[in-house]
Amino acid sequence: MSTPTDDARPLVVESSDIPERAAPVLETTGLSVHYGGVAANRDVSISVRPGEVVGLIGPNGAGKTSFVDAVTGFASYSGSVRLAGEVIDGLPSYARRRAGLARTWQAGELFDQLTVAENLELVVEPGGIGAVLRDVLGRRSSRRRVTEQVRDVLEMTELTDVADRVPSELSLGLQKLVGVARAVASDAKVLLLDEPAAGLSSSESQEFGRSLQKFVDRGIGILMIDHDMDLIMNYTHRLFVLNFGSIIAEGDPAQIRDDPAVISAYLGATESEEQRHHG
Ligand SMILES: Nc1ncnc2c1ncn2[C@@H]1O[C@H](COP(=O)(O)OP(=O)(O)OP(=O)(O)O)[C@@H](O)[C@H]1O
Numbered sequence: 545m546s547t548p549t550d551d552a553r554p555l556v557v558e559s560s561d562i563p564e565r566a567a568p569v570l571e572t573t574g575l576s577v578h579y580g581g582v583a584a585n586r587d588v589s590i591s592v593r594p595g596e597v598v599g600l601i602g603p604n605g606a607g608k609t610s611f612v613d614a615v616t617g618f619a620s621y622s623g624s625v626r627l628a629g630e631v632i633d634g635l636p637s638y639a640r641r642r643a644g645l646a647r648t649w650q651a652g653e654l655f656d657q658l659t660v661a662e663n664l665e666l667v668v669e670p671g672g673i674g675a676v677l678r679d680v681l682g683r684r685s686s687r688r689r690v691t692e693q694v695r696d697v698l699e700m701t702e703l704t705d706v707a708d709r710v711p712s713e714l715s716l717g718l719q720k721l722v723g724v725a726r727a728v729a730s731d732a733k734v735l736l737l738d739e740p741a742a743g744l745s746s747s748e749s750q751e752f753g754r755s756l757q758k759f760v761d762r763g764i765g766i767l768m769i770d771h772d773m774d775l776i777m778n779y780t781h782r783l784f785v786l787n788f789g790s791i792i793a794e795g796d797p798a799q800i801r802d803d804p805a806v807i808s809a810y811l812g813a814t815e816s817e818e819q820r821h822h823g
Contacts, residue, residue, distance in 0.1 A: 566593045567629060569765040570615070570645070570734045575623035577610045577789075584610035585621070586789045592734060592765035597756055599776045599797075600769045602786035603810055608769045611786070612736050616640055616647050628733055644733030648723045648740060654711040660722050661707040664694040667730040694729055700758050701725040717748035721755050734765045741772040753779035777801065785809065 568591035577585040584607045592598045600608050613619035617637035625632050627643055635643070654663050668691055690698075690707065698704045703718070703725055711719050720740050727735055741749040753775050759766060770776055776783065777797045785793040785800060787809040793800055800806055 569594045571626045573624045577621045594763040597766045597780045599780035599783040606786040607789040646727035646732035647736040661690045664729045697729045737768040749775045
């Protein structure tokens, strides 16, 4: 494990610490997504191993969200998705979630009327959101009982001290962490993080990156999409780069940073943005 001495160094485990031959916990093979005539993903094959943080990056419109939508069962696709070795094609999104595929969304997804602990209870309570809301709306002074599973995740994510607060009382960075904690509370094997740094300052984003270590330590595989290159470069082990729906590069952050095809894809995207603004 890395032993960082300053904030600039990655705190997640080094690639060499991940068993090279560990079977992927998430694997897609030839995944393609079409919206009418638009090919949002073409033949995308990626893998995430247990305890590995994999980044999926690419210019705007490259197909990152479409990929996550397909993997989580929110968009139709051709090709195949395996979770812990099992093919999950054809399963609806809730069944994929139950099987251990957890997702966080770009937009805030926490219930502001509920405490942090209650937000986590939503995913572990067999009665679901209805049962939690009935309890909470019925209460006057006493808080809902915190289950052992939620207490465990709160401890792991160091959120125990804010368990009784409502999200609006927390910094945006902590709110994001609560979102991830909630995803993990549902016994996640894989976490798909869609732009977790959106809206965060660069120091909050780095803080968020450091918090990923706890999930890595538990062997959870993470696929992270973000435009924040400091977060991506410092806190991932491996990266896949999408452009126009296809993977154009794969490698560790240092390799990707110097890859001519990647540089050209980003420059091309910037140039066409500029042409759009000036055209
Ligand atoms: N529901 C949809 N219907 C039709 N086209 C869509 C739909 N969703 C996405 N697309 C198109 O698919 C392509 C990929 O979009 P997607 O949102 O997956 O890219 P992205 O990499 O996530 O972009 P960004 O970084 O801007 O979020 C784009 O051309 C987009 O316009």
